[in-house]
Structures are given as C-alpha cells and as structure tokens.
Amino acid sequence: MHAFSQILKTEARLYLRDTSTMVLTIALPTLILVVLGLIPTLRQPTADLGGQSFITYFTPSLLVVTLAMVGVNVLPTVLATYRERGILRRLATTPASPLALLLAQLVLALIGILISAVLLAMVARLAFGVPLPQHPLGFAAALVLGTAALLALGLLVAAAAPTARSAQALTVPVFMVVMFFGGVYLPRFLLPDFIAEIGAYAPPGVQALLDAWTGTAPHPLHLVIMAVVAVAAGALATKLFRWQ
Amino acid sequence: MPVIEVSHLHKRYGETVAVQDVSFDVAAGEIFGVLGPNGAGKTTTVECVAGLRVPDGGEVSVLGLDPRRDATRLRHLVGVQLQESRLPDRLRVAEALEMYASFYRDPADPAQLIDELGLGEKRNTPYDKLSGGQKQRLSIALALVGNPKIAILDELTTGLDPQARRDTWSLIERVRDRGVTIVLVTHFMEEAERLCDRLAVIDKGRVMALDSPAGLVSAVVPDQRIRFRPSTPLDDHLLTGLPQVTSVTRSGTQVVVTGTGDVLHAVTSVLARNQIIAADLRLEQATLDDAFVELTGRRLTD
Structure with missing residues (x-):
C-alpha cells in the first residue's frame, strides 16, 4: 500500500508538471464553453432546441472532450510510452507490480475527469445560467459508465499498440470517432438522425449524459451498452496487454 | 558457497534458440561477468536468473530460491539494472529513488545513495536533463536502493564516453566492496578484463569458457x-x-x-x-x- 501511494504521488506530480496535457484534459471543455458563451445568440433559448439555449444543449457534449482526451488519448499514450521506455518492465523487477502503475494512471484519469466535469458544470451554471445536471443519480451513472467504457477502450489501444508512436497513431482515429459521435465537432442536431442515434450508443454515451443533465432518467439500454463496452474492452485489454 | 546456480539452461523464442545449454555458478561477493557478442544469449540468461523469463529447460537457483516460484521474496534480494530502461522525462533524481525505496522492506537511504553515486548536485534535476553517465548512475542507484544481496547489471556502460565508463567501473568495485554480489553482462573486453573476478564467455547460446580473465587467457592462448x-x-x-x-x-x-x-x-x-x-x-x-x-x-x- 505504501508503494502504491508513492507511485500515485509520483505519477500525480508528473501529471501536474505536464501543463499542456493538464490544460487540454481539465480546462479545455470549460474554455470552449466560455468562448461559445461569449456569443449572445448562443445563450438565447431556441425553438429548434426545444426552448433550450445552444449553450445548455451543447454543454454535455463538451464533457465528451475531457472523457475522450483522458480515456483514449492521454491514458494509452502514457502507458505505451512507459512500456516502450522499459518502465513497466523495470517495475516488474522490484517488489512493486507494474499493475500498481496502471492503477495509479486510472485513478489519476478519474480524478482529472471529475475535476473537469465539476469545473464545466460550475462555470456553465454560474456564468451562463446552464442548470446543473437535473437528474444527479442518472448523471453520475452515465458519467461513471461512459468514463469506464472510454478508459477500457484506452487500455485496449495501449494493449494493442506495439510502440508509443503506434499508440499515438491509433488514438487519433478513435479519438475523432468519439468526438464526432459525441457531437463535439458538429452539434448533434445538425447530424443526420441515424448518426445521432449511433452516438447514443457510442462511448461515452452522450445521449445518456444529455438526458440526465436536462432531467430525464437515462435510457437503461444506453447505460447497459456502456457497461458492456467497458467490460468487453477491459477484458480484451487484459488479455492482450504486454508489460514489455 | 554459490549464490546463483544455473545448470543446463535452455530457452527458445519460437523457432529461435536463444540459450542452448548454459551452466555456471556465481560465488558470494564476486563480480561475475557474462561476456559475449550481441545476440549470444547473455540477456536471456540473466533475465531467467532475474525471474523475468521462464526457462524452457534446466535449473536456476538464486540464493537457494526459484526465480519464478519465489519471485516475491527474490525481488527484495536481487536488484536489476535492465538494458535500455529509461525513466519519465520529468521525474527528478531524488523522486525516482524515493519512489523505488518505498517498494522495499529495508531500503537504503535514498539521500545517502545519491551522494555515494555522485548525484548530490543533481538530486532535483529531471531525468531528461541528466547526461548519459548520470542516467546510468541513477539506474544503478535504483538497482541498489533495495539493499540487494545480488545486483544484475546489463550492459551498464554501453553508450558512455570513456571517462564515464571508467567512473562507472570504480563505482561497481565500491558496490562489491559493500558485499554485493554482482552479475555483469557486457560485450566490452576491457570492462570484463578490468572488473570481473570470473567470467563466462557465451556464444550462440552456449558457455565457451568459464574462468578468471587471466586464467582464461592463459588457458586459451x-x-x-x-x-x-x-x-x-x-x-x-x-x-x-x-x-x-x-x-x-x-x-x-x-x-x-x-x-x-x-x-x-x-x-x-x-x-x-x-x-x-x-x-x-x-x-x-x-x-x-x-x-x-x-x-x-x-x-x-x-
């Protein structure tokens, strides 16, 4: 336990020292929110969006930015780099397990996502009057399961990529698909219906986040799909993961 | 009394036989060299000793323990410096040693070890700002921070300039003087001749000779x-x-x-x-x- 807390402390330090990654993962969604929020028309309620403002409608999609960044970009790149540098293998020669390092990375990813989500919700609420998630329990469930699904996908990428460079190459398309179906590149009401429908089932499950944010209980099927993706990708990653 | 006993070690990767038949003993307190050209099976041999690989045949015993079955116990007793193992760029010298020290039951004092290895002025320097020699010394320090009985050092002076190499050699001798048995993998003749009490010359997965450097020379030539x-x-x-x-x-x-x-x-x-x-x-x-x-x-x- 002492070893794990030391590893976690060290990894947290390294994360804090990497300012650009930290800004990208934690502050980026909030920064985009602020930029969009400065445009007055985006703050007006719109009939097209069922009387919501664009900002209100778009905020859950911004959460996808952090989830995608942490889950399928930072996590696999860090792990693949650690493997390539022989850091995981070196740990395997000590009484500490490389698994401890992997767990520390997952803990940090979760903390980063949590801080980012709270920051986004607070700024959206205080600066632009976007209501806080109206179905807190459903929101928590959607966030946890969506995060789990993306982290598992990230682990799968880290497991499948032989080198740090190929991990980075693999993360790009996965990251873009997640962002696209999450309605980050184009707001979902501009996407064709079938693509928006796919987005509901694609990790991290933006529809469930949106529903919970606006006060509807998330559709159970949406949540179940995320859990299935998390378990399946996680299991496959465990099978494929190499420490060296 | 031997602290490491390897007999008829055999290891293959798919069709390729990496280690054909390797046997040797390492006595307590000696610097034992494993010498051979690249691809001779040196690294595979010591990785089997370190418990990182499972032999396909033969016996390996380290301090009377089985490197696979008693892996947890041995990891407290054997320090390993792997070939081409780096650290995160932003990790500082003292942080790396403190983290590794926390893994062991009875670790060395990281601050003292940093001074002993001449890294005192670099304790707060990030890994990517260290010179090749300093990185290598840090790597050796990490292998020693658990107060091991045996240190396995793989290609420790590869890529160092001649001065840094000589400094590293005297460091290894000082470590031995503290009572640590050292297994040194190398493909540098000068290093083997200068440092090793005994050495095994390995080629194509077999032990070609096993003697002191001087004994080996006089027996062969x-x-x-x-x-x-x-x-x-x-x-x-x-x-x-x-x-x-x-x-x-x-x-x-x-x-x-x-x-x-x-x-x-x-x-x-x-x-x-x-x-x-x-x-x-x-x-x-x-x-x-x-x-x-x-x-x-x-x-x-x-």
Missing part, C-alpha cells in the same frame, strides 16, 4: 613473448634448453623468446646466473580479446 637486448652476446642454447621455452628467434639486436607458464622467471634467472643484463625487456601476453577470437573464431566488435 598460453604463449607469451619476451623481447630484450642482451648486454653481452647470448648463446641461444642457454634458453632453448628451458622446459618453458618453445622458441628463440632474433630480430636485429633483439632476442625474442616464446614460451608458456612462468617463462619470464625462467629466462631472467638464466640471464642473471650468466650475468647478462636484459635491456628494454618487454613481456607480451595475449589479451582477453585474443582469447575470445580463439574461442569463437571472431572478434567482438563494439
């Missing part, structure tokens, strides 16, 4: 050559009659005597008895490099 200029004319028969001498030839005013064993002592005794002074006396002995060529039919290239 026994001939020594003595050159001198005698102060008075010398009758060759004085020397050719000696059992240690194989030949006497002349090169200008120089006499060249070839022989084995304590030929130098035998020749100088004869000269002294005949009141002949040997000017410009030189003894030429084969090097480990020559022995290696003799054993494997090729030269180790750096």
Whole structure:
C-alpha cells in the first residue's frame, strides 16, 4: 500500500508538471464553453432546441472532450510510452507490480475527469445560467459508465499498440470517432438522425449524459451498452496487454 | 558457497534458440561477468536468473530460491539494472529513488545513495536533463536502493564516453566492496578484463569458457613473448634448453623468446646466473580479446 501511494504521488506530480496535457484534459471543455458563451445568440433559448439555449444543449457534449482526451488519448499514450521506455518492465523487477502503475494512471484519469466535469458544470451554471445536471443519480451513472467504457477502450489501444508512436497513431482515429459521435465537432442536431442515434450508443454515451443533465432518467439500454463496452474492452485489454 | 546456480539452461523464442545449454555458478561477493557478442544469449540468461523469463529447460537457483516460484521474496534480494530502461522525462533524481525505496522492506537511504553515486548536485534535476553517465548512475542507484544481496547489471556502460565508463567501473568495485554480489553482462573486453573476478564467455547460446580473465587467457592462448637486448652476446642454447621455452628467434639486436607458464622467471634467472643484463625487456601476453577470437573464431566488435 505504501508503494502504491508513492507511485500515485509520483505519477500525480508528473501529471501536474505536464501543463499542456493538464490544460487540454481539465480546462479545455470549460474554455470552449466560455468562448461559445461569449456569443449572445448562443445563450438565447431556441425553438429548434426545444426552448433550450445552444449553450445548455451543447454543454454535455463538451464533457465528451475531457472523457475522450483522458480515456483514449492521454491514458494509452502514457502507458505505451512507459512500456516502450522499459518502465513497466523495470517495475516488474522490484517488489512493486507494474499493475500498481496502471492503477495509479486510472485513478489519476478519474480524478482529472471529475475535476473537469465539476469545473464545466460550475462555470456553465454560474456564468451562463446552464442548470446543473437535473437528474444527479442518472448523471453520475452515465458519467461513471461512459468514463469506464472510454478508459477500457484506452487500455485496449495501449494493449494493442506495439510502440508509443503506434499508440499515438491509433488514438487519433478513435479519438475523432468519439468526438464526432459525441457531437463535439458538429452539434448533434445538425447530424443526420441515424448518426445521432449511433452516438447514443457510442462511448461515452452522450445521449445518456444529455438526458440526465436536462432531467430525464437515462435510457437503461444506453447505460447497459456502456457497461458492456467497458467490460468487453477491459477484458480484451487484459488479455492482450504486454508489460514489455 | 554459490549464490546463483544455473545448470543446463535452455530457452527458445519460437523457432529461435536463444540459450542452448548454459551452466555456471556465481560465488558470494564476486563480480561475475557474462561476456559475449550481441545476440549470444547473455540477456536471456540473466533475465531467467532475474525471474523475468521462464526457462524452457534446466535449473536456476538464486540464493537457494526459484526465480519464478519465489519471485516475491527474490525481488527484495536481487536488484536489476535492465538494458535500455529509461525513466519519465520529468521525474527528478531524488523522486525516482524515493519512489523505488518505498517498494522495499529495508531500503537504503535514498539521500545517502545519491551522494555515494555522485548525484548530490543533481538530486532535483529531471531525468531528461541528466547526461548519459548520470542516467546510468541513477539506474544503478535504483538497482541498489533495495539493499540487494545480488545486483544484475546489463550492459551498464554501453553508450558512455570513456571517462564515464571508467567512473562507472570504480563505482561497481565500491558496490562489491559493500558485499554485493554482482552479475555483469557486457560485450566490452576491457570492462570484463578490468572488473570481473570470473567470467563466462557465451556464444550462440552456449558457455565457451568459464574462468578468471587471466586464467582464461592463459588457458586459451598460453604463449607469451619476451623481447630484450642482451648486454653481452647470448648463446641461444642457454634458453632453448628451458622446459618453458618453445622458441628463440632474433630480430636485429633483439632476442625474442616464446614460451608458456612462468617463462619470464625462467629466462631472467638464466640471464642473471650468466650475468647478462636484459635491456628494454618487454613481456607480451595475449589479451582477453585474443582469447575470445580463439574461442569463437571472431572478434567482438563494439
């Protein structure tokens, strides 16, 4: 336990020292929110969006930015780099397990996502009057399961990529698909219906986040799909993961 | 008493046989070298000793324990410095050592170890700002921070400049003086000759020779050559009659005597008895490099 807390402390330090990654993962969604929020028309309620403002409608999609960044970009790149540098293998020669390092990375990813989500919700609420998630329990469930699904996908990428460079190459398309179906590149009401429908089932499950944010209980099927993706990708990653 | 016993080790990767048949013992407190060209099976051998790989055949025992079955216990007792193992760029020297120290039951004091390895002024320097020699010393420090009984060091001076290499060598000797048994994997002749008490020459997955560097040289290439200029004319028969001498030839005013064993002592005794002074006396002995060529039919290239 002492070893794990030391590893976690060290990894947290390294994360804090990497300012650009930290800004990208934690502050980026909030920064985009602020930029969009400065445009007055985006703050007006719109009939097209069922009387919501664009900002209100778009905020859950911004959460996808952090989830995608942490889950399928930072996590696999860090792990693949650690493997390539022989850091995981070196740990395997000590009484500490490389698994401890992997767990520390997952803990940090979760903390980063949590801080980012709270920051986004607070700024959206205080600066632009976007209501806080109206179905807190459903929101928590959607966030946890969506995060789990993306982290598992990230682990799968880290497991499948032989080198740090190929991990980075693999993360790009996965990251873009997640962002696209999450309605980050184009707001979902501009996407064709079938693509928006796919987005509901694609990790991290933006529809469930949106529903919970606006006060509807998330559709159970949406949540179940995320859990299935998390378990399946996680299991496959465990099978494929190499420490060296 | 041996602390490491390897007998008939065999390891293959798919179709490729990496280690064919390797046996050796390492005694407590010695610096044991594993010498051979790239791809000879050196790293695979020590990785089996370190418990990082499972042998396909043969027995490995480290401090009386099985590297696979007793892995958890052995990890507290064996420090390993792996080939080409780096640290995160932003990790600082002291942080790395403190983290690794926390893994062990009875670790060395990280601050003291940092000073001993001459990294005192670099304790707050991030890994990517260290020189090659400093990175290597940090890597050695990480292998020693658990106060191991055995340290396995793989290719520890590869990529270092000659000065840093010599500094690392004296560091290894100091570590041995603290009672740590050292297994050193190398493909540098000079390193093996300078540091190792005994060494195993490995080629194509087999042990070609197992001896002290000097013993190995004299066993494989026994001939020594003595050159001198005698102060008075010398009758060759004085020397050719000696059992240690194989030949006497002349090169200008120089006499060249070839022989084995304590030929130098035998020749100088004869000269002294005949009141002949040997000017410009030189003894030429084969090097480990020559022995290696003799054993494997090729030269180790750096």
